[in-house]
Amino acid sequence: MKRIAFHLFRLVALACLASPLAAAAQAYPAKPVRVLVPFAAGSIPDLVARLVSDKMTGGLGQPVLVENRIGAGGRIAAEAVARTAPDGYTLLLGTASTHMVSPLLVKNMPYDPVKDFTPIAIAVTPVSGVVVNGAVPVSSVKELVDYARANPGKIAYASNGIGSSHHLVGELIKMTAGVDMLHVPLAGSNQVLNAVLAGHVQLSFSSPGSVGPYLSSGKLKLLAVVPPKRFPGTPNVPTLAESLPGYDPVTDWFGYFGPAGLPQPIVSRVNAEIVKALNAPDVRAKLNSATQLVIASSPEELAAMMKRESQIYARIVKAANIPAQ
Template identity: 40%
Template sequence: MTDRILPFTRRRLLAAVAAATLVPSSAVFAQAYPAKPVRWIVPYPAGGGSDFLARTVGAQLEKQLGQPLVIENRPGAATMIGAEAVARSTADGYTVLSGDNGTFVFNTALYKKVPYDPVKDFAPIGLMARFPLIVVANPATGFKTMRELVDAAKKDPGKLSYASVGAGSPHHLAMELIKDRTGAFIVHIPYRGAAPAVQDVLGNQLPVMVIDTAVGLQHIRSGKLVPLGVLSRQRLAALPNVPTLEEQGIRDTEVYAWQGMVVPAATPRDISAKLTAELSRAIATPEVTRKLQEFGLEPIQGNSEQMAGYIKSETARWHALIKQRKLTLD
């Protein structure tokens, strides 16, 4: 009876071995990954802070992965053009996306139709950096503190306007949060990008705006813009004399413009895990950390689970505010 079973068992064993050599496991794929250039879609214009972040981190990732990371700028529609392109791309680890609060949190509350689901269509790789935000004013306004700005806005509701780098941006929502916490009414004037918004505040066409450190530090240090307060939990090392909004009596106003990397949801887990490890290692590299900090960014290290948890908590916070203030961009 044993003699009859053995030949059959050997045939099955040989067939299984042959099949294993023909169909590599995901672990084998991950070990060989990447075998070709990786496309990194940045849904923002070239030359800005988001582009700088991707190119700085990407240059280090190239060294670690041994393959080029090709930065492709796909701006437009509040990052939705670039995000949709990645959501619909092949889930093989060769297309990644960097997005921000707008991409993963704000858009689904501000727009009725968003061509992707930030939770179902993407797998988080990890957070990369955050941009501290500052409320600034043109020196001609005479504002020196947040209290002076709020008092002026309350004295004559609707007279003051503020610029933002774009409707639905973290900068826009940060000022809406300030308005909610203080009861002040300041009219929103959205721009398409930081450059034109900053230019009009520098020229005193508009009196105030929320600006990030990457764009704003140079103008603050030159005296062309007056910092009224920072939206961080603690004072910024770059601006130690500028108080937080919390210090000035405006509670629960910690806001950052943060950025993270994702891949299409169906990307093999081994490949996603490798990207998470390499991204964290790249950001921790002293040269990368130095460049980001000099540009005004705060590097963030973390894994995919931490990014997913952060998106969840941010969504609960901001969707409630957007609904309460009846904000819509449709």
């Protein structure tokens, strides 16, 4: 009898705790929603957030405000969202860096990328391509791999820095193909582009949009795109996974998160508005012109991708012997 009474008491207590959350979820949103973006105004993540937020404002009936909270490679914004109440009024536009790479390369992380967040949606994947200097005698990824095998240590690729997404993609190509390539970390995308144009390095992972004029002139060649799907702007260019047998793709991405414990009705509502915004023809056109591949995923797809790709990133970091800082 006492056991039955205890379980009844427990059920009533849980119901009492859940009812305020359920009521809040039913009334959501009752005030403006903030989206923290861990990059500066004018950046690609900022563009994504503002295009989506403009559409969400109409759908939710409340202002959806973008707040640029920069610093520490995105970890300041991510930590702020992880520590906020799970009421749906503070969201994060996170990245592969904030949620998969930083936990491998940063000591004393201020948050757990899985336990402290609720996944909502993958928004887009920035499209980068396997780009080589026009003088390199290859016209496909297969020919590039064969050339690298025949010239060990003579192929150098540039990236935006140690631990950047392009650095890790280069290391994954090395692992998959069994080739030796030299990594040259540089300060930013402009320096990377200039280095491959000048022939200081033979290879880079650059946006097709940024190298378009150089492709037309023959100064550069685009061999493949890095995302797992072909990009509508370059439909005849194969993906890296299509071109390199055994390549298990990892992606750069921008995705929406809430803090842990976000009620499911709020997750579903926010996801539906994000997906609707991303699929709006004008938003999709603007993102395609910015060389962003629209994904518009479910929460479950974001969670599954993080689980799969975090394991791949861990293997890359270990194989490349990249130390945590």
